Amino acid sequence: MSTQRDVLSLLFVMSENPNHEMTYGVAAVCLCLLLATPLCRSYVQKISSNGYSIIHSKPDIDVFPSLIENAIPTVLVNTSPAPSNPFIQPIYGPGYPQAGQASCAVPPPICPKSQYRSMDGSCNHLEQPQLGMANTRYGRLLTPKYGDGVSSPTRSITGDELPNARLVSLVVFGEMDVPDPQFTLVNMQWGQVITHDMSMQAGGTQSTRHPTRCCTDDGRLLTNDLLHRTCFAILVPPHDPAYSQVGIECLNFVRTLTDLDANCPNSQRQAEQLTTVTSYMDLSLVYGNSIQQNSEIREFRGGRMIVEQRNGAEWLPSARNITVDCDATSLTEVCYRAGDIRVNQNPGLAMLHTILLREHNRIADALAKLNPHWDDRTLFQEARKINIAEYEHISYYEWLPIFLGYENMLKNRLIYSAPKTTHINDFDPSIDPSVLNGHATAAFRYFHTQIEGRLDLISELRSVAGALRLSDWFNRPGIIELGDNFDSLTRGHATQPQELTDINFDREIKNYLFRRNRAFGSDLRAIDIQRNRDHGLASYNDYREFCGLRRADNWEDFTDLIAAQTVEKLKSLYASHEDLDVTVGGSLERHVIGALAGPTFLCILTEQFYRTRVGDRFFYENGDKYAGFTPDQLAEIRKASMARLLCDNGNSVESMQPKAFLQVSTSNPIVSCSNIREVDLTKWIDQKGYFTTAPLHFGK
Numbered sequence: 170m171s172t173q174r175d176v177l178s179l180l181f182v183m184s185e186n187p188n189h190e191m192t193y194g195v196a197a198v199c200l201c202l203l204l205a206t207p208l209c210r211s212y213v214q215k216i217s218s219n220g221y222s223i224i225h226s227k228p229d230i231d232v233f234p235s236l237i238e239n240a241i242p243t244v245l246v247n248t249s250p251a252p253s254n255p256f257i258q259p260i261y262g263p264g265y266p267q268a269g270q271a272s273c274a275v276p277p278p279i280c281p282k283s284q285y286r287s288m289d290g291s292c293n294h295l296e297q298p299q300l301g302m303a304n305t306r307y308g309r310l311l312t313p314k315y316g317d318g319v320s321s322p323t324r325s326i327t328g329d330e331l332p333n334a335r336l337v338s339l340v341v342f343g344e345m346d347v348p349d350p351q352f353t354l355v356n357m358q359w360g361q362v363i364t365h366d367m368s369m370q371a372g373g374t375q376s377t378r379h380p381t382r383c384c385t386d387d388g389r390l391l392t393n394d395l396l397h398r399t400c401f402a403i404l405v406p407p408h409d410p411a412y413s414q415v416g417i418e419c420l421n422f423v424r425t426l427t428d429l430d431a432n433c434p435n436s437q438r439q440a441e442q443l444t445t446v447t448s449y450m451d452l453s454l455v456y457g458n459s460i461q462q463n464s465e466i467r468e469f470r471g472g473r474m475i476v477e478q479r480n481g482a483e484w485l486p487s488a489r490n491i492t493v494d495c496d497a498t499s500l501t502e503v504c505y506r507a508g509d510i511r512v513n514q515n516p517g518l519a520m521l522h523t524i525l526l527r528e529h530n531r532i533a534d535a536l537a538k539l540n541p542h543w544d545d546r547t548l549f550q551e552a553r554k555i556n557i558a559e560y561e562h563i564s565y566y567e568w569l570p571i572f573l574g575y576e577n578m579l580k581n582r583l584i585y586s587a588p589k590t591t592h593i594n595d596f597d598p599s600i601d602p603s604v605l606n607g608h609a610t611a612a613f614r615y616f617h618t619q620i621e622g623r624l625d626l627i628s629e630l631r632s633v634a635g636a637l638r639l640s641d642w643f644n645r646p647g648i649i650e651l652g653d654n655f656d657s658l659t660r661g662h663a664t665q666p667q668e669l670t671d672i673n674f675d676r677e678i679k680n681y682l683f684r685r686n687r688a689f690g691s692d693l694r695a696i697d698i699q700r701n702r703d704h705g706l707a708s709y710n711d712y713r714e715f716c717g718l719r720r721a722d723n724w725e726d727f728t729d730l731i732a733a734q735t736v737e738k739l740k741s742l743y744a745s746h747e748d749l750d751v752t753v754g755g756s757l758e759r760h761v762i763g764a765l766a767g768p769t770f771l772c773i774l775t776e777q778f779y780r781t782r783v784g785d786r787f788f789y790e791n792g793d794k795y796a797g798f799t800p801d802q803l804a805e806i807r808k809a810s811m812a813r814l815l816c817d818n819g820n821s822v823e824s825m826q827p828k829a830f831l832q833v834s835t836s837n838p839i840v841s842c843s844n845i846r847e848v849d850l851t852k853w854i855d856q857k858g859y860f861t862t863a864p865l866h867f868g869k
């Protein structure tokens with residue numbers, strides 16, 4: 170923040186900022202920078218004590234050369250320290266963004282017509298360039314319902330007191346360890362990758378203020394002055410002596426909705442939670458959600474992303490500040506920096522992050538050999554485009570059918586049984602690609618049921634060499650670099666079963682989530698339920714109706730989809746069947762045949778993945794003149810598989826079953842990696858000189 174332009178841009182932001190406290194804070198900092206007087210230093214101190222500091226971001230001249238002058242490079246950050254109550258712990262881990270850290274997305278005034286995706290998702294939709302951007306509102310299928318009108322998350326829309334979320338978690342959801350007979354753990358882990366690509370609620374910790382923001386139409390952010398916090402008691406299991414304490418969870422922050430909505434200039438807009446990552450499946454978790462985030466992890470040489478060499482292998486770069494980003498117990502324990510701050514949350518996630526990063530560099534290196542005349546930018550963007558396409562292909566054609574059902578996906582046009590080289594031009598500009606709140610806060614979280622608390626370490630001969638206890642390694646990813654752990658964990662995820670998709674949630678996340686070195690931690694299922702109320706999701710009954718199912722008139726009507734015994738339990742907890750949270754009801758339905766969810770969640774998930782596909786102009790099957798692949802290239806992308814991705818990017822993984830999401834069997838035997846189809850990158854040899862070294866600008 171040293172140049173005059175920085176100061177001017179701060180002043181510019183300041184003049185746009187509706188919030189006086191912030192405005193004066195920024196003004197004071199600007200003056201300080203210009204004058205550097207002792208008086209100013211005291212201003213800065215005053216501002217810091219208010220909890221605001223300033224982050225400076227620099228635009229990527231490489232991608233949007235024309236936008237430097239228009240970019241708004243500054244956001245305000247609330248740096249208030251977290252409360253020291255030992256029962257209150259961060260949801261994602263210590264380094265996660267605190268309330269106030271989000272700002273509203275501002276798309277560029279003119280969209281450059283590029284053959285590549287932007288980093289922040291802007292300009293994917295050319296008429297509404299903000300759609301799907303990082304730091305925009307979640308979408309809604311049904312209007313939010315916040316309890317008794319003052320939006321209490323402990324009170325239902327009918328005015329009834331809602332049962333404690335931990336109690337619901339304990340009474341309705343089990344903790345049994347039931348291995349899935351068909352699917353491997355890498356299913357679950359890939360699911361978390363997709364989740365982290367699609368959404369992340371702003372705020373995100375229990376220990377700070379509520380993530381809710383109201384983004385106004387002109388991109389301003391209303392601050393959280395209007396929000397206040399409430400806490401709820403977390404009951405601990407009586408059967409375990411370690412659980413003799415009662416903790417307090419403070420993840421629900423009540424807002425006075427009437428006030429907040431009154432401050433939204435456009436009366437059509439309701440207050441809505443913000444999501445801080447791009448909605449598109451664009452590997453934003455690998456590349457970052459803004460030009461600035463990207464520039465921190467990109468090498469700017471040979472099209473590569475930054476890696477660090479250790480013990481003869483390439484790893485994700487280290488975090489700038491391990492004590493903030495991780496729960497590492499010593500300074501030598503590595504903690505990572507990636508496109509998504511949640512990278513360190515668990516070892517399996519860090520493993521897949523590493524694999525996707527290595528895949529990028531593997532592709533970039535190959536392209537550099539095939540096209541020595543390409544510059545860094547072309548190599549980077551082409552490698553990124555191929556990496557994203559492989560990932561989308563694996564997700565839509567190999568992974569999603571397991572969850573949504575192959576026939577269901579075909580019928581709803583989420584996938585096609587297309588010839589190998591045919592484009593599918595189904596981009597639909599009338600579709601909003603935003604991630605739906607009901608998807609991110611309820612339906613997709615159901616797959617927390619698949620989490621396994623024991624991570625097997627498996628040798629090349631597929632014998633168990635050891636295991637990791639999940640709660641020992643939350644936010645301590647360095648374990649993947651030890652000895653042969655990386656490959657053993659990779660094989661382990663492709664070998665061991667995931668937990669059955671049912672009403673059981675593993676103890677490691679139901680009682681020990683983020684426990685660090687304490688005896689117990691949080692309950693992810695209880696958090697999911699509480700978050701449902703916090704985001705004001707419409708009720709289970711409302712979603713049933715929306716999804717074309719019969720609206721229930723009484724508890725018994727739910728027995729068409731939920732076991733009668735379970736309905737009895739629900740009846741004992743909730744005052745009315747109208748109060749049942751969608752997170753709870755949806756997770757209890759009998760699955761649709763061929764899918765891993767009941768009809769209500771299947772409806773939400775299908776809607777979401779339809780929107781994610783057809784609302785994305787850059788979806789890999791699209792034959793767009795500038796952004797699409799050639800038919801030959803598309804045929805290669807369609808050879809990508811989870812198995813080959815794991816093979817190619819291990820330290821030395823030599824063998825794998827061809828269908829890595831399915832357990833090894835006689836019809837899916839372990840074979841040498843070289844026998845698994847690979848994407849032939851020679852189809853990217855640039856014979857026609859189509860790719861120029863300068864960014865292409867076609868104008869409007």
Ligand code: HEM
Pocket residue numbers: 260261357358359360361364368369370373374444514515608609610613614616617619620678693696697700
């Ligand atoms: C070891 C594995 C996992 C752990 C420890 C984990 C933990 C968490 C935590 C702590 C949150 C934030 C909760 C809150 O504050 O409201 C969260 C959010 C979420 N999780 Fe997971 N999760 C895991 C795997 C998965 C999987 C496999 C899926 C789906 C396939 C999934 C889907 C989601 C979704 C959709 C969200 C909300 C994202 C948003 O903020 O918009 N998670 N998870």
Ligand SMILES: [Ca+2]
Pocket residue numbers: 365366367446447448449450451452453454
């Ligand atoms: Ca994304």
